[in-house]
Amino acid sequence: MSLKNWDNKTWLSSPSYIESFNNFLLKQVKLNKNSHILDIGCGRGKILGSLSSKLNLKRKSIGIDIESHKDRDKRIIFKKIDALKFLKKNKKRFDLILLKQTIHLFKIKDIKTILELSKTFLYPNGKIIIFTLDPNNNEIPTFLIMKKKLEKAITRDKNIIKSIWYSFEGKFVRSFSYKVKISKKKYMEMVDSKYISVLLGMSQKTISSGLDEIKRKYKKKISFKDKLICLVLNR
Ligand SMILES: C[S@@+](CC[C@H](N)C(=O)[O-])C[C@H]1O[C@@H](n2cnc3c(N)ncnc32)[C@H](O)[C@@H]1O
Structure with a gap:
């Protein structure tokens, strides 16, 4: 399932979201044209590509993912590979x-290894920055089964956040919020295409009845805040 x-x-790939995200990111970490970035x-890779242009980076950034998309950003070096x-x-x-x-998306024991290894690859003032769904305040539009799955996933997220928090000394946390305005039709298409990981394991029947529920529950235009928390970790 991918x-x-x-x-x-x-x-999540709109110019306005990317601009707002990258402006936020650059307030958390000092970067310049000589910086080297791994995503x-x-x-x-649109966020990384846009960040590379914004900073006028001399060295191409590296983006890794297990999924390779035809329309991936060409401003970065993309590697189709598992993070570990x-x-x-x-x-x-x-x-x-x-x-x-x-x-x-990683197993708990792999998160530990990923972060330990990542730490060793940072320059002295380098940072690991982790964004994840705000576990206390998310406003993601859902149907009932999706909501329950999301709540379960968030309980796991909270444990992940806690264990990361306690394994780093230099650290701080921030919140990032983006006001989403989307037509119900477009959002239903996103749900139908299983855009978020909690939808991945669901049968087409569950998705279809979930779509009916969303159709009844939400207005033609859906507005909500996409809220993330941002953990900034020093070496
Ligand atoms: C929710 S998406 C986020 C994509 C991007 N960071 C963003 O915020 O727009 C999670 C991404 O992690 C990738 N992924 C999942 N497991 C991975 C692994 N083991 N190694 C590398 N990438 C992985 C997925 O393919 C997916 O593209």
Whole structure:
């Protein structure tokens, strides 16, 4: 089961979201044209590509993902590889290692190894920055079964966040919020394409009745805040 449709022409790949996200990111970490960046689970790499242009980076950033998309960003070096495999043979160093909405997809024991390895590849002032769904305040539009799955996933996320928090000394946490305005029709298409990991294991029958529920429950235009928490970790 893989996430093919996460940033497939959704707000998550819109220029406005990317601009707002990258502006937020640059307030958390000092980067300049000489910086070297790794994005673990980069998807189509649009965020990293846009960040590379914004900073006018001399060295191409590296984006890794197990999914390779035809329309991936060409401004980065993309590697289709599992994060752990990449890190185990990596020899490069980075100013920023970004994991945006990816950490929850790993097994708990792998998260530990990924972060331990990542730490060793940071330059002295480098940072690991992890974004994940705000576990206390998310407003993701859902149907009932989806909501229950999301709540279960969030309980696991909370444990992940706690264990990361206690294994780093230099650290701080911030919140990122983006106001999404989307037509119900488009959002239903996203749900139908299983854009978010909690939908991946669901049968087509569950998705179809979920779509009916969303149709009844939401207005023609859906507005909500896409809220993430951001963990900034020092070496
Ligand atoms: C929710 S998406 C986030 C994509 C991107 N970071 C963003 O925020 O737009 C999670 C991504 O992690 C990738 N992924 C999942 N497991 C992975 C692994 N073991 N190694 C590398 N990437 C992985 C998925 O293919 C997917 O593209």
